[in-house]
Amino acid sequence: MEKDLIIPTHVGIIVDGNGRWAQQRGLSRSAGHREGFTRLKNICIYAQESGVKYLSLYVFSTENFKRAKLEVDFLMNLFVSMFHTEFQEIMDRGAKIVFSGRREPLPKEVLEAMDEMAEKSKNNTGTVLNFCINYGGQTEILDMTKKIAQEVLEGKLTIDDITLDTLHDHLYQDLPPLDFVIRTSGELRLSNFMLYQASYAEFYFPKTYFPDFTEHDFDAAIVEFNKRNRRFGGNAS
Ligand code: FPP
Numbered sequence: 001m002e003k004d005l006i007i008p009t010h011v012g013i014i015v016d017g018n019g020r021w022a023q024q025r026g027l028s029r030s031a032g033h034r035e036g037f038t039r040l041k042n043i044c045i046y047a048q049e050s051g052v053k054y055l056s057l058y059v060f061s062t063e064n065f066k067r068a069k070l071e072v073d074f075l076m077n078l079f080v081s082m083f084h085t086e087f088q089e090i091m092d093r094g095a096k097i098v099f100s101g102r103r104e105p106l107p108k109e110v111l112e113a114m115d116e117m118a119e120k121s122k123n124n125t126g127t128v129l130n131f132c133i134n135y136g137g138q139t140e141i142l143d144m145t146k147k148i149a150q151e152v153l154e155g156k157l158t159i160d161d162i163t164l165d166t167l168h169d170h171l172y173q174d175l176p177p178l179d180f181v182i183r184t185s186g187e188l189r190l191s192n193f194m195l196y197q198a199s200y201a202e203f204y205f206p207k208t209y210f211p212d213f214t215e216h217d218f219d220a221a222i223v224e225f226n227k228r229n230r231r232f233g234g235n236a237s
Pocket residue numbers: 015016017018019020021033036037040058059060061064075078079080082083131185
């Protein structure tokens with residue numbers, strides 16, 4: 001990483017292109033996901049070393065359950081086996097692991113592995129790694145709305161008490177806003193990723209398929225972020 005660059009506090013990555021990467025090589029989609037995982041692990045470590053404080057990773061959307069059962073089962077098994085093995089090193093480096101998304105209908109084994117990682121790393125003070133699994137941004141806003149409505153019904157809150165802080169406090173995780181969102185594979189969409197948190201994020205869409213997204217590509221993304229003039233709705237400087 002070049003010196004004197006501003007490192008965004010909260011980076012989001014929409015992991016995309018594993019399937020196309022595999023198809024290009026005549027491999028199975030599963031092979032693409034396995035390779036994608038290896039890259040993901042290395043990028044997590046590199047982002048930690050680079051000083052990123054929060055890293056949100058969109059690895060399985062609510063809509064991904066519509067994929068072929070074979071692929072969904074493969075990904076669920078990959079989550080379980082990798083959470084039990086490969087993540088120890090990341091936690092040993094101080095990362096705190098949290099999850100965003102609905103628990104239903106994730107398999108019991110996946111939920112147990114997730115709970116175990118969250119519990120083991122809850123007192124870690126390093127980079128927060130937020131894995132978005134069975135996640136949808138609209139569903140997060142719906143779930144937040146229901147929690148707040150319930151509190152109003154129970155008399156714990158009045159309508160006038162509801163502020164932007166109230167909304168923030170009822171999201172899945174207590175995270176700062178996203179500064180920078182990277183989506184690999186050349187698709188120019190947000191696809192329901194952290195809609196609330198991405199309000200003032202900068203976006204970057206490299207054409208690289210995720211299994212080819214290296215530490216060097218991550219550096220290039222940070223250089224690009226440094227060229228942006230963030231105004232948050234204010235005047236151009
Ligand atoms: C998108 O590529 C990728 C996914 C839906 C899965 C990403 C999951 C991993 C990299 C594994 C993560 C593992 C852990 C333990 C967190 P795609 O399949 O949509 O690719 P395509 O658009 O080219 O078909």
